[in-house]
Amino acid sequence: MAVRNNPTGRQLRLGAELRKLRERAGLTSTAAAQLLGMKQAQVSNMETGRVGVSAERVRTLACHYDCPDKELIEAIANMTGARKRGWWEEYREILPAGLLDLAEVEHHATHLCTAITAHVPGLLQTTDHARELFRQVVPELSPPDVEHRVSYRIKRQAVLFGNAPTPYLAIIHEAALRMQFGGADVTRSQLHHLMDMSERDHITVKVLPFAAGSFPGSGQSLFYSKGAVPQLDTVHLDQSHGPAFLDAEAQLSKYRVLLERMEAKALAPKKSRDLIHTIAQEL
Structure with a gap:
């Protein structure tokens, strides 16, 4: 072979x-x-x-x-068999391999969870919000490369739509909601999109308010993908030099605990929507 x-x-x-x-x-x-x-x-x-x-x-x-x-x-x-081309393969010569691996992990996940402090999660970003983030990448991306990354990020969101969308929990710190990436209009549109998405049955958005104070995992953005069995779960850490994927048993156990503790400090979905609405009105 x-x-x-x-x-x-x-x-x-x-x-x-x-x-x-x-x-x-x-x-x-x-x-x-x-x-x-x-x-x-x-x-x-x-x-x-x-x-x-x-x-x-x-x-x-x-x-x-x-x-x-x-x-x-x-x-x-069930992970075996001939390699099937996913939509992300069209980006193989354009984007870093780690980004394509992330799309593949999301595609096969049974449940997705994100805990993030500085940005709105990629799966819930609007096109304008994503474009502004990619314009800030260092070293600077060319306009075509920015658009490639924007289109890739929006296509990743397909896991949240269709006949069998993947259940998704997003824990977002209030700081991420108040950062005006792209200005007030882009931010307002992003917040309204976040509220709309949170109304879907399979999507849960919980906000960690400033009033929650300190919490474990506050210094990093965390993505957790559940596999068919717990041993096949995957942790993705978004780092400046590229994505890191973790799957050791001790690592998975650690990040499950972090997510549980962060979620415990977050507001309930209804109160989270109310806070997002309030922030949007203040813009």
Whole structure:
């Protein structure tokens, strides 16, 4: 089987999950290869996402690794198969690979959650708001690159529409609502859009008011994507040098707690809409 030079984020995650299964079994890659009747390089290529793995192969590996969690194994098996081109592939030669991986994670998620302090979440941004943010990127983007990023961000929002939209929770600090990116008119339009989206049954918007004081996770923007089983959840941290994806068990546990504590300090959806409305009226 041909070796991939640039596996996608999902292919890398599949390989990482196979590695975790092997390590839980207490096997080295060499020992696993001997057990499976394979070369060590084949095991390594599977675990780095460089070669495809069938669903049946995943089940065979799980059997040899004595993994009893059938739900997890089936969830991993469902990640296999031929690579299907998602809409984000049209941006592969235009945008950084990490951004495309984010769209792929969102596409396959069963539930999405964002906790953010400085910006309105990307999935809830208007075109004008997004454009203003991308104009502030350092180093400066060319006008065509700004428009590519804007169109990509708006297309990501498709997960919130359609016949089976993904449930979404957005926890937004009041500071993000009061920042006038693009001026008062753009900000007002963004706030009204936020209120409209929060009325949808599958979208919950909760505001962390200034009055809530300090809270854990206040210094970062956090994106949490739930997989078919908790072990396949993903944390995405938006950083200036590019996105970072975390999936270690301890990391997932930490960020679940952070989200729970942030949500506990946030206003209820109705009070959040009222505060957003008040801020919009003040502009």
